[in-house]
Amino acid sequence: MFCTEVKEYIAACHPPNDAFGEDVCLWQATDNGKFTVKSAYNSIVKNDSLHDFNGWKEIWENFLPPRIKHFLWLVKHRKILTNCERVRRRMTDDAKTHLHALRDCRAAAKVWKKILFVDDVPSFFGKEMNVWMSANLRGEYRMGVGRIETSTIVEDIVRAAECFTVNLCDTNKNMNVARNFRGSSTKWRPSNSGWIKINTDEAANTNGSWSAVGGFQRFIGKRSAVNVELWAILHGLEMAQSRGYDKVILETDCMTTVEIIKEGLRSTTTMTIIRKIKMMQRQFADVKFQFVRKEWNMVADWLARNCSSNAESLIKIEFPSFHVKKLVLEDKLGDDIVRTN
Numbered sequence: 001m002f003c004t005e006v007k008e009y010i011a012a013c014h015p016p017n018d019a020f021g022e023d024v025c026l027w028q029a030t031d032n033g034k035f036t037v038k039s040a041y042n043s044i045v046k047n048d049s050l051h052d053f054n055g056w057k058e059i060w061e062n063f064l065p066p067r068i069k070h071f072l073w074l075v076k077h078r079k080i081l082t083n084c085e086r087v088r089r090r091m092t093d094d095a096k097t098h099l100h101a102l103r104d105c106r107a108a109a110k111v112w113k114k115i116l117f118v119d120d121v122p123s124f125f126g127k128e129m130n131v132w133m134s135a136n137l138r139g140e141y142r143m144g145v146g147r148i149e150t151s152t153i154v155e156d157i158v159r160a161a162e163c164f165t166v167n168l169c170d171t172n173k174n175m176n177v178a179r180n181f182r183g184s185s186t187k188w189r190p191s192n193s194g195w196i197k198i199n200t201d202e203a204a205n206t207n208g209s210w211s212a213v214g215g216f217q218r219f220i221g222k223r224s225a226v227n228v229e230l231w232a233i234l235h236g237l238e239m240a241q242s243r244g245y246d247k248v249i250l251e252t253d254c255m256t257t258v259e260i261i262k263e264g265l266r267s268t269t270t271m272t273i274i275r276k277i278k279m280m281q282r283q284f285a286d287v288k289f290q291f292v293r294k295e296w297n298m299v300a301d302w303l304a305r306n307c308s309s310n311a312e313s314l315i316k317i318e319f320p321s322f323h324v325k326k327l328v329l330e331d332k333l334g335d336d337i338v339r340t341n
Contacts, residue, residue, distance in 0.1 A: 014234075014273040021275070031226040031256055033271070058137040072133065075102070099129040117142035188297070196245040199292070200232035200252050201300035229257040230273045232304075235314055237280040237287070246285040251292045253301075258291045299327045 002010070026033035029043045059072045074080055075098055082101045102108060103125065116124055120141045127135060135141065191197035233250055240248045252258060260270070261277060281287045294301060302324060303317070320328065 014276055016272060017276075019275075019279075024271070026271075031270075032260055058134055062137050072137075075133070076130070097129075099132070103132065188292075188299075191249050195247045195249055196240060197249045197251060198236040198240060199297050199300040200229065200236050200250065201294075201297055201304045225254060226256050226260065227270050227273070229254040230260075230270050230277065232300075233257070233261070233289070234273060234277050234280065237277065237284075239316070241280065241283060248284055248286070249288045249290060251290045251297065253292055253294045253297045255291045258289050261289050298330075299324060302327060 027035040027039070029039035030036060056073075056076070059069055059076070062069070064072075078098055080098050080101065082098050103112060109125070112124065113121060124132075124141055188199070229252055233252065236250055237248065261274060317324070
């Protein structure tokens with residue numbers, strides 16, 4: 001007997017068929033089965049503790065504004081233009097490190113001491129930069145319980161930043177800032193007369209132990225996003241065929257899936273299901289595969305994310321829920337969503 005985990009992997013695989021041709025060797029570390037140096041490197045260092053302890057995940061997975069994450073990333077790379085960098089570039093003889101600028105200089109240390117719990121001060125100022133940054137990101141130091149509330153300090157910092165921003169805007173007010181803003185109106189669009197449009201999407205939890213397809217609903221098991229998207233497309237074609245449609249547009253928000261199908265890549269870990277899709281495609285007068293933004297694909301996205309893990313067989317929803325009706329109505333009315341690039 002197989003364990004549940006093995007059964008879920010088997011359930012996600014399309015059964016073999018002699019008509020699909022011979023098996024070939026593939027590179028498992030990529031979705032398209034092609035070898036790349038990047039994928040090989042990632043597969044080697046994935047479980048390496050030395051690479052796990054570099055602090056990058058602590059920055060990118062933290063709930064911080066993107067601009068703060070970018071600033072911390074620059075600090076980790078020692079790219080902030082402190083006097084230490086100026087010395088390296090022969091701009092000055094007065095070397096001051098990144099850690100000095102952020103923590104140890106008189107002005108910065110004064111602010112930190114005002115908001116730190118008194119027992120944490122020695123440890124806070126005694127660590128080297130990488131360890132100190134990691135400890136801060138993990139919340140090891142107690143803030144806002146010092147002599148002055150954190151909110152007061154933050155207000156002062158925000159006020160100073162606002163003054164800097166105003167001065168910067170005044171300096172650059174004659175520049176054409178508008179050219180850096182590109183807005184695009186996005187919405188789902190119905191197909192032309194004689195065509196039927198099918199939107200599909202996939203969803204999975206963060207550890208990859210659950211995945212599902214939408215546009216209809218089915219629990220797929222443990223598979224990659226591309227594999228699940230391909231299952232959704234296959235089910236969509238089967239449904240279109242059963243209802244007698246001969247011109248079909250299939251839309252998905254996974255660009256890799258569209259490229260794999262259009263280019264007919266032979267070296268792919270999903271070769272069997274792709275060949276099945278190609279066989280189904282020949283049974284229609286015309287089939288188009290299109291990439292769409294997620295904002296154009298909200299109904300399929302919602303169905304995939306709300307699929308039950310018990311739905312191992314295909315579920316056709318004839319009477320949609322209130323939330324699905326609302327999304328369909330928004331598509332029908334053609335409400336625009338402004339997307340900023």
